[in-house]
Amino acid sequence: MKVGQAQEPAIHVRGLEKSYKTLRVLRGVDFDVARGGVFALLGSNGAGKTTAVKILSTLLKADAGTASVNGFDVATQPADVRESISLTGQFAAVDEILTGRENLVLVARLRHLRHPGKIADELLDRFSLTDAGARKVATYSGGMRRRLDIAMSLIGNPPVIFLDEPTTGLDPRARIEVWQAVRELADQGTTVLLTTQYLDEAEHLADRIAILHEGRIIANGTLPELKRLLPPAKVEYVEKQPTLEDVFLAIIGDDGAAGNAGTDD
Amino acid sequence: MTTHFFGDTAVLLGRSGRHITRSLDTVITVSIMPIALMLLFVYVFGGAIDAGSDHYVNYLLPGILLITIAMGISYTAFRLFTDMRSGIFARFQSMPIARSSVLWAHVLTSVVSNLISLVIVVLVALLMGFRSGAGVLAWLAVAGILVLFTLALTWIAVIAGLSAKTVDGASAFSYPIVFLPFVSSAFVPTDTMPGPVRAFAENQPVTSIVNTIRDLFAQRPVSGDVWIGLAWCAGILIVACALAMVTYHRKIT
Numbered sequence: 001m002k003v004g005q006a007q008e009p010a011i012h013v014r015g016l017e018k019s020y021k022t023l024r025v026l027r028g029v030d031f032d033v034a035r036g037g038v039f040a041l042l043g044s045n046g047a048g049k050t051t052a053v054k055i056l057s058t059l060l061k062a063d064a065g066t067a068s069v070n071g072f073d074v075a076t077q078p079a080d081v082r083e084s085i086s087l088t089g090q091f092a093a094v095d096e097i098l099t100g101r102e103n104l105v106l107v108a109r110l111r112h113l114r115h116p117g118k119i120a121d122e123l124l125d126r127f128s129l130t131d132a133g134a135r136k137v138a139t140y141s142g143g144m145r146r147r148l149d150i151a152m153s154l155i156g157n158p159p160v161i162f163l164d165e166p167t168t169g170l171d172p173r174a175r176i177e178v179w180q181a182v183r184e185l186a187d188q189g190t191t192v193l194l195t196t197q198y199l200d201e202a203e204h205l206a207d208r209i210a211i212l213h214e215g216r217i218i219a220n221g222t223l224p225e226l227k228r229l230l231p232p233a234k235v236e237y238v239e240k241q242p243t244l245e246d247v248f249l250a251i252i253g254d255d256g257a258a259g260n261a262g263t264d265d
Numbered sequence: 266m267t268t269h270f271f272g273d274t275a276v277l278l279g280r281s282g283r284h285i286t287r288s289l290d291t292v293i294t295v296s297i298m299p300i301a302l303m304l305l306f307v308y309v310f311g312g313a314i315d316a317g318s319d320h321y322v323n324y325l326l327p328g329i330l331l332i333t334i335a336m337g338i339s340y341t342a343f344r345l346f347t348d349m350r351s352g353i354f355a356r357f358q359s360m361p362i363a364r365s366s367v368l369w370a371h372v373l374t375s376v377v378s379n380l381i382s383l384v385i386v387v388l389v390a391l392l393m394g395f396r397s398g399a400g401v402l403a404w405l406a407v408a409g410i411l412v413l414f415t416l417a418l419t420w421i422a423v424i425a426g427l428s429a430k431t432v433d434g435a436s437a438f439s440y441p442i443v444f445l446p447f448v449s450s451a452f453v454p455t456d457t458m459p460g461p462v463r464a465f466a467e468n469q470p471v472t473s474i475v476n477t478i479r480d481l482f483a484q485r486p487v488s489g490d491v492w493i494g495l496a497w498c499a500g501i502l503i504v505a506c507a508l509a510m511v512t513y514h515r516k517i518t
Binding site for chain 1: 269272273276277280283284287288351352353355356357358359360361362517
């Protein structure tokens with residue numbers, strides 16, 4: 001604890017174990033997440049990603065091992081951890097009956113911030129939701145809901161943000177909107193821990209990737225480091241075909257309606 | 266964190282308040298079944314029931330009010346259950362707020378929405394000829410007893426809402442509670458009931474509460490029933506609240 005907060009990792013996990021009855025979900029998980037940037041926890045369904053995020057966000061107690069977030073131990077200093085984080089769960093953590101703006105004001109009030117209305121309006125603007133701000137969230141599309149969800153997580157500028165499968169169930173366009181939001185976050189110095197089962201998502205977004213498999217981290221590194229784990233690539237010449245995603249986005253006209261102007265390549 | 270308890274609870278109460286005003290149908294649905302029962306008993310069965318009262322609706326209303334509350338709390342369980350299922354609950358729990366305020370906001374919302382339903386039912390009863398010469402103090406006493414009864418049942422609803430696995434499970438627990446007033450002095454005097462039924466009816470919470478409210482409305486001095494009724498409410502409240510807290514803490518850790 002003598003080390004200044006800027007030097008120690010944003011997230012520090014050692015020997016984390018968790019079982020549900022006889023099912024051993026986490027079997028000794030170790031990883032560190034440096035400050036700033038996006039860290040992806042990659043794994044298939046049931047690998048234990050959500051369990052790990054729940055423990056780190058103080059929603060669940062570990063059976064063994066230690067974990068600290070922003071220098072605070074999740075087991076002994078949960079209140080300090082909660083001051084340091086925001087969680088965007090697997091299912092959009094928004095209130096459907098309230099409007100988008102009311103959702104943001106609600107979180108700002110619960111974080112005891114001044115001028116909640118002003119904070120809400122700024123975030124609506126930043127996430128291109130100003131026009132939808134007065135509408136009930138129940139009328140939002142999946143992508144809008146996720147953007148609102150992420151906007152709610154930014155209130156109070158917590159240094160660490162957990163995004164549990166942020167793009168599961170989203171269409172390709174909404175997925176790109178979310179990716180952009182995550183990228184912007186990381187660019188501003190927030191530490192983002194993201195769980196995903198999509199390889200391309202981890203590849204596209206993450207500065208470091210840890211692969212969680214059967215309750216253990218089996219690989220951890222930057223994308224080039226992970227690629228070096230395999231034999232060197234063989235050079236082959238293949239005709240570049242557009243992927244179905246390229247086609248889909250081209251014909252529906254991804255014209256920057258979501259605020260991503262300048263991507264009309 | 267406890268320093269923010271009242272502020273956080275107020276903010277969350279404001280949220281649930283919006284839920285109620287935006288789904289007023291729930292408050293109305295809660296009132297419809299007791300009103301239908303009241304119509305049925307006053308205009309269909311009432312003529313054949315000798316309750317020894319001037320107007321049967323005067324005799325009936327206290328029991329109908331308790332049924333209204335029993336109906337209303339199933340929505341409390343429903344609202345809590347939906348919150349738990351959606352990600353918003355996890356978000357609240359991972360935020361630096363007083364954790365119990367999430368639960369208290371639901372409890373207070375339950376009291377407010379039940380009071381609205383009760384007012385609707387009393388207004389319909391007035392249209393049907395319910396009259397009481399009770400003064401302000403007596404009305405306040407009635408309101409106090411009803412709020413206490415609502416709180417006691419709400420904590421039962423909280424247990425159901427927290428531990429249910431399905432939406433149906435979250436609201437089905439209230440059926441036996443809705444049924445209790447039928448085997449009490451709410452609809453007919455207990456002295457016509459056969460022995461064991463009568464023994465049950467006279468010794469379950471609804472009868473003493475109904476008798477007390479009836480006495481208050483009729484401007485009669487309240488009997489010892491008031492203490493039995495209050496003791497039942499307080500007892501249920503304490504036990505259910507403790508169990509709900511245990512369930513809640515097990516749920517969030």
